[in-house]
Amino acid sequence: MAKKTHVTTTINGEETEFLCEPRQSLLEVLREGLDLTGSKEGCNNGNCGACTVMLNGLPVDSCLVLAVEAEGAEITTIEGIAQQGHLHPLQQCFLEGAALQCGICTPGFIVGAKALLDRNPNPTEEEIRFNLAGNLCRCTGYDKIVRSIQEAAERLQSAT
Amino acid sequence: MNTPTSGSQYKVIGTRPIRHDGADKVTGKAKYGADVKFSKMLYGRVLRSPHAHARILSIDTSEAESHPGVFAVITTTDMPDLVDKMADLGEGVVNMAHLGDNVLAREKVLYKGQAVAAVAAANVHIAAEAIEKIKVEYEPLPAVTWVLDAMHEDAPLLHDNVFTDDMGQKSETPSNVDKEIHFLKGDVETGFAAADLVVEREFKTATVHQGYIEPHVATADWNEDGNVTVWTSTQGSFACRTQTAEILQIPISKVKVVPCEIGGGFGGKITVYLQPVAALLSKKSGRPVQLTMQRDEVFEGTGPTPGSFMRVKLGATKDGKLTAGEAWIAFDAGAFPGGPIGPACMCVFSCYDFEHAKVDGYNVVLNKPKTQAYRAPGSTHAALACETVLDELAEKLAIDPLEFRLKNAATEGTRRVDGPVYPRIGCVEVLQAAQASDHWNSPLEGPNRGRGVALGFWFNCGLKSSASAHVNPDGTVTLTEGSTDIGGSRASIAMQLAETLGITAEEVNPQVVDTDSVGYTDVTGGSRVTFATGLAAYKVGLDIEHQMTSRAAALWDCPPEQVSVESGVYSHNGDSLTFAELAEKLHATGEAIVGRATVAPDGATNGFGVHLVDVEVDPDTGKTTILRYTVIQDAGKAIHPSYVEGQMQGGAVQGIGWALNEEYFFDDQGQMKNASFLDYRIPTFLDVPMIDTIIVEVPNPDHPYGVRGVGETPIVPPPAAIAIAIHNAVGVRMTDLPMSPPKLWKALSEQS
Numbered sequence: 006m007a008k009k010t011h012v013t014t015t016i017n018g019e020e021t022e023f024l025c026e027p028r029q030s031l032l033e034v035l036r037e038g039l040d041l042t043g044s045k046e047g048c049n050n051g052n053c054g055a056c057t058v059m060l061n062g063l064p065v066d067s068c069l070v071l072a073v074e075a076e077g078a079e080i081t082t083i084e085g086i087a088q089q090g091h092l093h094p095l096q097q098c099f100l101e102g103a104a105l106q107c108g109i110c111t112p113g114f115i116v117g118a119k120a121l122l123d124r125n126p127n128p129t130e131e132e133i134r135f136n137l138a139g140n141l142c143r144c145t146g147y148d149k150i151v152r153s154i155q156e157a158a159e160r161l162q163s164a165t
Numbered sequence: 166m167n168t169p170t171s172g173s174q175y176k177v178i179g180t181r182p183i184r185h186d187g188a189d190k191v192t193g194k195a196k197y198g199a200d201v202k203f204s205k206m207l208y209g210r211v212l213r214s215p216h217a218h219a220r221i222l223s224i225d226t227s228e229a230e231s232h233p234g235v236f237a238v239i240t241t242t243d244m245p246d247l248v249d250k251m252a253d254l255g256e257g258v259v260n261m262a263h264l265g266d267n268v269l270a271r272e273k274v275l276y277k278g279q280a281v282a283a284v285a286a287a288n289v290h291i292a293a294e295a296i297e298k299i300k301v302e303y304e305p306l307p308a309v310t311w312v313l314d315a316m317h318e319d320a321p322l323l324h325d326n327v328f329t330d331d332m333g334q335k336s337e338t339p340s341n342v343d344k345e346i347h348f349l350k351g352d353v354e355t356g357f358a359a360a361d362l363v364v365e366r367e368f369k370t371a372t373v374h375q376g377y378i379e380p381h382v383a384t385a386d387w388n389e390d391g392n393v394t395v396w397t398s399t400q401g402s403f404a405c406r407t408q409t410a411e412i413l414q415i416p417i418s419k420v421k422v423v424p425c426e427i428g429g430g431f432g433g434k435i436t437v438y439l440q441p442v443a444a445l446l447s448k449k450s451g452r453p454v455q456l457t458m459q460r461d462e463v464f465e466g467t468g469p470t471p472g473s474f475m476r477v478k479l480g481a482t483k484d485g486k487l488t489a490g491e492a493w494i495a496f497d498a499g500a501f502p503g504g505p506i507g508p509a510c511m512c513v514f515s516c517y518d519f520e521h522a523k524v525d526g527y528n529v530v531l532n533k534p535k536t537q538a539y540r541a542p543g544s545t546h547a548a549l550a551c552e553t554v555l556d557e558l559a560e561k562l563a564i565d566p567l568e569f570r571l572k573n574a575a576t577e578g579t580r581r582v583d584g585p586v587y588p589r590i591g592c593v594e595v596l597q598a599a600q601a602s603d604h605w606n607s608p609l610e611g612p613n614r615g616r617g618v619a620l621g622f623w624f625n626c627g628l629k630s631s632a633s634a635h636v637n638p639d640g641t642v643t644l645t646e647g648s649t650d651i652g653g654s655r656a657s658i659a660m661q662l663a664e665t666l667g668i669t670a671e672e673v674n675p676q677v678v679d680t681d682s683v684g685y686t687d688v689t690g691g692s693r694v695t696f697a698t699g700l701a702a703y704k705v706g707l708d709i710e711h712q713m714t715s716r717a718a719a720l721w722d723c724p725p726e727q728v729s730v731e732s733g734v735y736s737h738n739g740d741s742l743t744f745a746e747l748a749e750k751l752h753a754t755g756e757a758i759v760g761r762a763t764v765a766p767d768g769a770t771n772g773f774g775v776h777l778v779d780v781e782v783d784p785d786t787g788k789t790t791i792l793r794y795t796v797i798q799d800a801g802k803a804i805h806p807s808y809v810e811g812q813m814q815g816g817a818v819q820g821i822g823w824a825l826n827e828e829y830f831f832d833d834q835g836q837m838k839n840a841s842f843l844d845y846r847i848p849t850f851l852d853v854p855m856i857d858t859i860i861v862e863v864p865n866p867d868h869p870y871g872v873r874g875v876g877e878t879p880i881v882p883p884p885a886a887i888a889i890a891i892h893n894a895v896g897v898r899m900t901d902l903p904m905s906p907p908k909l910w911k912a913l914s915e916q917s
């Protein structure tokens with residue numbers, strides 16, 4: 006068995022330490038080691054976006070990041086999107102807009118959309134579709150996801 | 166948003182409440198199959214066949230067994246022998262011996278990716294290393310992966326115990342054709358003789374996968390007392406229990422299936438793959454074992470929908486009346502018998518009123534993964550063939566395509582080619598709604614652009630559902646049901662109970678529970694859940710209302726018949742109590758109130774849908790872009806319109822993928838070359854526009870709220886509608902799915 010590496014990182018605002026093997030992905034450590042099972046595994050090779058987390062503010066497929074690469078990084082997972090018991094507007098709008106059916110893609114979409122809105126608070130439909138093209142949804146046909154992200158962007162804008 | 170349409174007779178039905186499982190699903194708390202974890206749990210991997218067809222000569226597991234960190238290795242020798250036995254899983258009948266072979270191959274492997282052995286280890290990496298150490302000696306055999314090739318007399322024979330079942334007659338020699346279907350209505354020769362114009366075309370469709378984002382997963386714990394618990398992602402916990410018990414040859418009472426949240430199924434998560442294997446690994450290791458598939462295993466080792474070859478011939482008179490239809494359909498079943506050839510033959514002419522028609526169907530085994538149900542199984546293929554030929558007739562006769570369809574549309578009383586007579590259906594209504602739609606009445610201009618329209622049908626089914634509910638002292642009701650919720654069905658079922666009781670959707674707390682905790686409930690499939698489990702919820706409501714009425718009567722010291730109930734308010738002679746006020750008094754006045762119902766309804770009347778699509782074709786690359794898309798469908802009654810729209814949109818986009826991109830790509834050795842989401846390309850965010858929806862409501866007379874199923878019909882029309890739109894854009898008739906850029910580019914070059 007490979008020797009384990011010690012990694013110190015910040016996950017959802019909390020300093021977190023873990024031991025991992027060099028071959029383990031960040032997704033595997035989040036899910037198996039840290040019990041953060043909100044990030045989903047749909048393909049384990051960077052093609053579905055179900056495992057999307059924010060790494061230093063940028064969306065990444067956590068199945069393509071080695072856990073050892075998280076040393077010193079700030080990570081946000083779906084578990085860190087709601088704050089103080091309140092849903093984030095994206096989460097609220099996904100619910101109101103029925104933007105999920107089975108919901109397996111939802112954590113990835115919400116984290117990906119949060120990363121987008123952090124950088125671009127007022128994206129066009131085209132920009133939403135382009136930026137989240139790496140997130141697959143097989144259930145919804147995407148329509149209600151686009152609308153829910155647009156609605157959340159509006160609410161976030163009017164709140165500031 | 167949360168108000169019913171004005172003038173609605175309902176308070177809850179037709180509104181858009183937030184789904185009950187919503188908060189869990191947007192925060193990452195919902196527990197899907199891969200999210201369960203137990204102390205000492207082991208992780209497994211499955212060894213799969215590298216050959217499309219081979220005899221297994223020997224399997225040596227010794228090196229894998231001694232690999233550090235490995236706790237158990239199993240092959241079919243660990244599995245009980247299974248005899249031929251047919252079991253009904255709700256959406257089709259399965260031979261258990263074949264199912265067992267599909268779970269772990271016995272003597273032969275019949276497709277690349279078929280499971281051969283499995284390992285349980287301390288983690289997935291060790292398990293993956295260990296399966297590499299299992300030595301399997303194969304004798305490769307010739308493979309066949311195209312349906313017409315497999316029908317040839319000299320094709321490699323897959324099974325020496327599969328015979329052709331020709332409408333009940335069994336062939337004398339074994340064959341790759343496991344089933345023939347023949348339907349005849351009237352006399353087609355007379356019908357074609359009466360036609361002014363006859364069009365005939367051949368069609369091919371590639372194998373496509375359901376493509377759910379969550380891979381298959383199962384966790385099993387074989388307890389010391391012989392009880393087995395399975396936590397899994399399944400469309401039907403009871404169907405999973407039947408299959409698991411049967412394969413393990415233990416009584417069903419020894420198996421408890423706990424359905425986790427499910428990340429999509431579309432028909433592909435009814436059959437078992439991993440569940441019995443995880444159970445055997447658990448038995449051998451004495452620990453809970455979790456098995457998860459990788460994405461390539463999902464493509465190569467689980468059931469897609471058939472590839473097909475079809476020929477359709479239609480005749481019509483000058484004024485646009487269909488005179489006859491003839492269809493010849495061959496479906497590949499994959500490695501084992503079974504599949505949707507029956508529905509395909511029933512669906513091909515189901516939208517129209519034919520006096521004379523003939524349908525011949527063939528189901529053929531070949532060296533591909535065993536096919537499974539995929540949303541309206543068989544109907545999408547059939548609609549491509551029928552609708553394309555119909556469009557050509559309309560075009561040549563210079564009749565508007567919607568008018569042409571309306572002239573021939575099936576209505577109440579029309580007899581289908583396969584026999585049944587339609588009850589009240591909404592085929593005409595959806596066509597009329599299409600005619601009146603903004604999409605149809607907006608001009609489409611510009612070069613290489615075209616509009617297509619196609620009609621689609623699906624049966625919908627009833628099957629069995631059970632539910633119970635208890636009244637809480639705070640006026641809420643906890644509802645227990647057995648239908649796994651894939652797309653918001655907790656909400657649509659809870660809403661029907663709420664409507665019945667005169668309370669709000671939020672006052673019902675729906676729970677999907679395991680097989681020990683609710684009565685038998687069939688799979689979430691066949692577009693049946695909102696219809697049948699909804700009916701069960703309605704009946705639970707009546708049962709509760711009846712008991713609440715008696716309690717109110719006892720309180721007021723009057724006969725129950727004198728208590729009237731109106732929108733959840735119980736009254737008698739000036740006294741009145743709301744549901745919640747009465748609920749509060751229950752404990753003090755008697756026993757708890759529990760309602761129950763179990764149903765097996767007929768009358769899940771059929772769903773019809775029309776799709777309108779505008780496309781633009783790039784003549785330089787052959788790429789088709791969807792510019793505008795509208796789905797029109799009869800829902801009977803939309804309980805939660807957002808989720809009805811969602812089904813319509815999602816089904817349409819799956820159909821768009823099937824039409825334009827998706828295909829299993831096999832080399833001449835029967836090896837799939839594109840088993841990843843990168844190379845098997847389902848529609849992404851960027852590939853589709855907004856999908857407009859028009860819900861038509863022709864109530865189903867056999868459901869108290871008029872519900873028809875909606876989930877499956879929306880995947881039926883897209884390939885046909887898009888093929889027709891491409892024809893109208895650039896003049897070529899595409900008859901081969903997918904209509905991918907290389908194929909369309911080739912067709913365009915041949916045309917010019």
Ligand code: FES
Binds near residue numbers: 045052
């Ligand atoms: S699981 Fe990481 S992209 Fe699919």
Ligand code: FES
Binds near residue numbers: 104111142
């Ligand atoms: S909601 Fe099922 S994959 Fe998106």
